[in-house]
Amino acid sequence: MGEPLGVAVLGAGNMGADHVRRLDRVVSGARVAAIADPDIERARAAVAGITGVRVHTDPEAALDAPGVAAVLIASPGPAHEAALLAAFARNLPVLCEKPMVPDSAGALRIVAAEARLGRRLAQIGFMRRYDAEYLRLKALLDGGGLGRPLMLHCVHRNVSSPPGFTSAQLINSSVSHEIDAARWLLGEELTAVTVRRPVSSGGAPEGLIDPQFVLFETERGVLVDVEVFVNCGFGYQVRCEAVCEAGSARIGEEHAPVVTRADGARREVAPDYLVRFADAYDREVRDWVDAVRAGRVTGPSAWDGYAAAVVAEAGVRALEGGGRVAVELAPRPDLYAAVSR
Amino acid sequence: MGEPLGVAVLGAGNMGADHVRRLDRVVSGARVAAIADPDIERARAAVAGITGVRVHTDPEAALDAPGVAAVLIASPGPAHEAALLAAFARNLPVLCEKPMVPDSAGALRIVAAEARLGRRLAQIGFMRRYDAEYLRLKALLDGGGLGRPLMLHCVHRNVSSPPGFTSAQLINSSVSHEIDAARWLLGEELTAVTVRRPVSSGGAPEGLIDPQFVLFETERGVLVDVEVFVNCGFGYQVRCEAVCEAGSARIGEEHAPVVTRADGARREVAPDYLVRFADAYDREVRDWVDAVRAGRVTGPSAWDGYAAAVVAEAGVRALEGGGRVAVELAPRPDLYAAVSR
Amino acid sequence: MGEPLGVAVLGAGNMGADHVRRLDRVVSGARVAAIADPDIERARAAVAGITGVRVHTDPEAALDAPGVAAVLIASPGPAHEAALLAAFARNLPVLCEKPMVPDSAGALRIVAAEARLGRRLAQIGFMRRYDAEYLRLKALLDGGGLGRPLMLHCVHRNVSSPPGFTSAQLINSSVSHEIDAARWLLGEELTAVTVRRPVSSGGAPEGLIDPQFVLFETERGVLVDVEVFVNCGFGYQVRCEAVCEAGSARIGEEHAPVVTRADGARREVAPDYLVRFADAYDREVRDWVDAVRAGRVTGPSAWDGYAAAVVAEAGVRALEGGGRVAVELAPRPDLYAAVSR
Amino acid sequence: MGEPLGVAVLGAGNMGADHVRRLDRVVSGARVAAIADPDIERARAAVAGITGVRVHTDPEAALDAPGVAAVLIASPGPAHEAALLAAFARNLPVLCEKPMVPDSAGALRIVAAEARLGRRLAQIGFMRRYDAEYLRLKALLDGGGLGRPLMLHCVHRNVSSPPGFTSAQLINSSVSHEIDAARWLLGEELTAVTVRRPVSSGGAPEGLIDPQFVLFETERGVLVDVEVFVNCGFGYQVRCEAVCEAGSARIGEEHAPVVTRADGARREVAPDYLVRFADAYDREVRDWVDAVRAGRVTGPSAWDGYAAAVVAEAGVRALEGGGRVAVELAPRPDLYAAVSR
The missing domain is CATH 3.30.360.10 (Dihydrodipicolinate Reductase; domain 2)
Known part of the structure; x- marks a missing residue:
């Protein structure tokens, strides 16, 4: 297969760090291209030992880092809406941990924004599927x-x-x-x-x-x-x-x-x-990476x-x-x- | 052990016939002394081959038959109240299939009647216990x-x-x-x-x-x-x-x-x-027979x-x-x- | 059903006492008519509270007691051969605990003796069946x-x-x-x-x-x-x-x-x-009692x-x-x- | 993580093709660098759609292909001994499907050859571990x-x-x-x-x-x-x-x-x-790739x-x-x- 998918990971807490490990060591065809967390030390720790990762405190800077072709949002819920809209603005496919947005009004804004784009970019992290x-x-x-x-x-x-x-x-x-x-x-x-x-x-x-x-x-x-x-x-x-x-x-x-x-x-x-x-998380991210590399977005949608x-x-x-x-x-x-x- | 307990069975439908079989062949220390059913042929069929059973159409006649020392009510629900009161009037211990009485007003009359007696005579057939x-x-x-x-x-x-x-x-x-x-x-x-x-x-x-x-x-x-x-x-x-x-x-x-x-x-x-x-029914009737022969009434009560x-x-x-x-x-x-x- | 089956129980150890309880209180249609044990006090204790039981130290005396119509052998294995032959001599149906006889030579003598009778009298206590x-x-x-x-x-x-x-x-x-x-x-x-x-x-x-x-x-x-x-x-x-x-x-x-x-x-x-x-023992003895009362011998045979x-x-x-x-x-x-x- | 591990796959039958898929799409950090099968069309079919793979009929040519740093043997058992010795000669870590070698005499030659090297290069595919x-x-x-x-x-x-x-x-x-x-x-x-x-x-x-x-x-x-x-x-x-x-x-x-x-x-x-x-195969190959990239050989040995x-x-x-x-x-x-x- 061709070039690995460069992913910007937003959030370096437990879930973010686990996804970094998954993208780096478990899922084939992906690599961590950038990471962002308000706590820069936490972000650095999450990618320790991985080469070629840009580390930022600003999520948008991470999205703009070289080689970023997709986004994985694992930051706290209140930060999701801005991150999703930023990804949409850059036309980047995005896997967003649940809850998509903490309240339904914000969730509806995401749905409306994606509907205006006219095509799906977001997959939501309901991993039981x-x-x-x-x-x-x-x-x-x-x-x-x-x-x-x-x-x-x-x-x-x-x-x-x-x-x-x-x-x-x-x-x-x-x-x-x-x-x-x-x-x-x-x-x-x-x-x-x-x-x-x-x-x-x-x-x-x-x-x-x-x-x-x-x-x-x-x-x-x-x-x-x-x-x-x-x-x-x-x-x-x-x-x-x-x-x-x-x-x-x-x-x-x-x-x-x-x-x-x-x-x-x-x-x-x-x-x-x-x-x-554990296996469901692996399969979720693997399917997302495979779909994105094939130019598709599947899985749970912003409407879900x-x-x-x-x-x-x-x-x-x-x-x-x-x-x-x-x-x-x-x-x-x-x-x-x-x-x- | 001494004399078997003579039981009058009221009702010769499926449940009554099954209890006849149980008293006759499964449970030690009991015998069927009388049976009553409006359909006398059905009553006769239920006790075919068992000696010494009086067969009646009138429940009260069965209660008054010689050798009857306890009652098992397996007639349709609407007949239960009269049967229970008749057993109480004769001071006979009684095992009554569920529902005790079809409506709560009748059930309360049973409770009141037994409370007036000042001692329990009735056990209700909640066999899951x-x-x-x-x-x-x-x-x-x-x-x-x-x-x-x-x-x-x-x-x-x-x-x-x-x-x-x-x-x-x-x-x-x-x-x-x-x-x-x-x-x-x-x-x-x-x-x-x-x-x-x-x-x-x-x-x-x-x-x-x-x-x-x-x-x-x-x-x-x-x-x-x-x-x-x-x-x-x-x-x-x-x-x-x-x-x-x-x-x-x-x-x-x-x-x-x-x-x-x-x-x-x-x-x-x-x-x-x-x-x-199947085993629960056997145990229920066996425990009832044993308790009655020991002069006690236990199990689910009229209040239940x-x-x-x-x-x-x-x-x-x-x-x-x-x-x-x-x-x-x-x-x-x-x-x-x-x-x- | 008619008269209960009078059983002579040979052996008043744990197994014998348990069978006494089963015949007296669990299985319908049977009663303990006699018991024998070398330890007369143990025999008396096993039937305490049960009326009409003859108590002996000599097994053959128990077989000859009034009302005995069948035999249940629960004595130690070495006593089984003599007890089985004594039952055969009296034409009494017998339920014999396992092992039938401790050695195959003795077992073959039992088989030969029963074959000479020309009909089965013995059932062996393989209760898993x-x-x-x-x-x-x-x-x-x-x-x-x-x-x-x-x-x-x-x-x-x-x-x-x-x-x-x-x-x-x-x-x-x-x-x-x-x-x-x-x-x-x-x-x-x-x-x-x-x-x-x-x-x-x-x-x-x-x-x-x-x-x-x-x-x-x-x-x-x-x-x-x-x-x-x-x-x-x-x-x-x-x-x-x-x-x-x-x-x-x-x-x-x-x-x-x-x-x-x-x-x-x-x-x-x-x-x-x-x-x-527990249920298998109950069913075994119940089936034996029912069969004997019906004039049959079924279940595991002396050949088994x-x-x-x-x-x-x-x-x-x-x-x-x-x-x-x-x-x-x-x-x-x-x-x-x-x-x- | 750094460069993916270039693997030469020997054998393009069912098992070989499945390992190609696993290295290409499932296991992170590895890539198929070469493949060999006597049937060149079968080899080509197994790597269809994967770029940068050298296709050979001669196993040794595959081992010598550019970028090959490890070997996965999935050819028929009789070909294993030569393939293992060829890998040893090139100092290449090797994962060999079971049976390692069809007969114990050949297996002992492999053990002796690896013992002469003084360090382990072979892992055997007992995937139940x-x-x-x-x-x-x-x-x-x-x-x-x-x-x-x-x-x-x-x-x-x-x-x-x-x-x-x-x-x-x-x-x-x-x-x-x-x-x-x-x-x-x-x-x-x-x-x-x-x-x-x-x-x-x-x-x-x-x-x-x-x-x-x-x-x-x-x-x-x-x-x-x-x-x-x-x-x-x-x-x-x-x-x-x-x-x-x-x-x-x-x-x-x-x-x-x-x-x-x-x-x-x-x-x-x-x-x-x-x-x-399925998961065991994935974990086996993943662990092998991870170990080889870390300079180690673990898992079932040639002695096993x-x-x-x-x-x-x-x-x-x-x-x-x-x-x-x-x-x-x-x-x-x-x-x-x-x-x-």
């Missing part, structure tokens, strides 16, 4: 052998939440994965959301509403329920069961070896999403990022208000399919 | 090692529903098992119920709302969700996962041999509840039957009205614990 | 859908062995269950045996060869391998995988609830065979007991000699099928 | 928490064998994976082998001895049994259970989604090793390749002769650890 199990579930649903989907039962558990994590973040950070996964698996929009509050766990920080139980409805009447429990203490678990007219399919059962000791037959549970979804933002906002209102909140989407530009494949 | 898996789950929750329960996720699927099954019966017949199981597992009353309607399956009869998704709340704030799907077409499945502060426990995974053929590794699913819960009726009625109102319906229980007589063990 | 999982595996093999069996992979693990357990007993006590199960599942005789000795576990008593790996061959060339490990320390595990021409079927996977805690997703393992096979003894003896010689030992059976009387169903 | 499950099992065994290993139970099943596959190839092609895996997992040499022949499957080609059951012994007395069944018809299954003094650990259970339909709850089984071990050849030859003799065959290894050069990690 690249997980082998989710892909298999999607294939089962699309294959038709299970009949129409009626319900999705989802579980999303973390060992513990980071400091300062809020009750709203259970929806707009954690459940945002299920929001995109449900839209993608079912191929339709979510239309309403309700949030129920079971008694909170004694293991959750004071004041945090954890666990929560979230119910989504779709255009065709599928009911999606999500248990989100971010201080469960007992492992990272992501499960999804699709209940259909002619059968059900479950993913997310534990995969580790069965170890039998005096206390029983046990499977390990992954400690966190970086372990559980926008729809997720609107649903998450409705979810937070439902959490606060206690009732059912309808999801109201703006008109969809012709550029986008309802849900990108 | 006698299933090995449910018993193990109960022991895990009571043992405390998993911490406080926060949520129960339940699944209740049947291959197909009998002719004429109504949308309300998904609640007051099918989910009534989960209503009692949740009260028993958690040791507290249910306080509110909401029913969600996913799109109905094309495999369900015209007009039947199937599946349904039912949400219960408890006194201490546990959230109980139940998928009930009575025309799923793919086997009888009863699952329950208790999510607690320090761990989760699941029952209801498939138990059959793993058979690997060209199409994959497969476990069979039980076709119906008679197969899945009453509470289930009230919750089920609230569930049907929630199904019809679409909102959250609070559960209002009458004052509880001192005779009863909140939830019997 | 009554376990729900084994029954299902048998049905799968007999059903033909998996094609011809080619191999059986078996695992037999105990937490620890009783004091004084010898290396030979791993074969003639533990593996004797697999010997019968293999003959029954496959419906053919075992023709040769080899025993391999892996390094012994540090958890086994000094001098005990544990684990062992035993290989059987059958008439049609099926290879049966058995891991026997009686001091594994991590639970009672009995597994069997039948590998056939068109598929495989496995039983013995853990059945307990899945409990997820910080250390993973875990299933409990049964502590011992009394827990794992004899064949198991011959194979076990060959196995012990193979353990000691290190090579392959052929199994030589005496001519089979017409009374017996090759392997009883 | 790079599979996530095997790696986890290895870590469990090395971690010590399960105590000393006593037995390994292995299963190796293919849907069907390629045309012309011989009974000896079940050992020296299929089981060779288990030979290396057992040596690596246990960290010791295999010392003897016995092969048992169950009745052959009607699904196997006329004359092929399939399945076979192979028993290995190790230096410390661990017993390793392997079911190899290459025409099982029901999926590609690779399982391994390590039975240790304080617990057991199993890998190879099915990982696919659980799909429940009317015929039961089912997991798919991988169709072949390319699907099952030699030991596997000796054990496989003993296995074939055991298959033919029917008895136990001891494994006799030549003295091990100091260059090699007993079993490389």
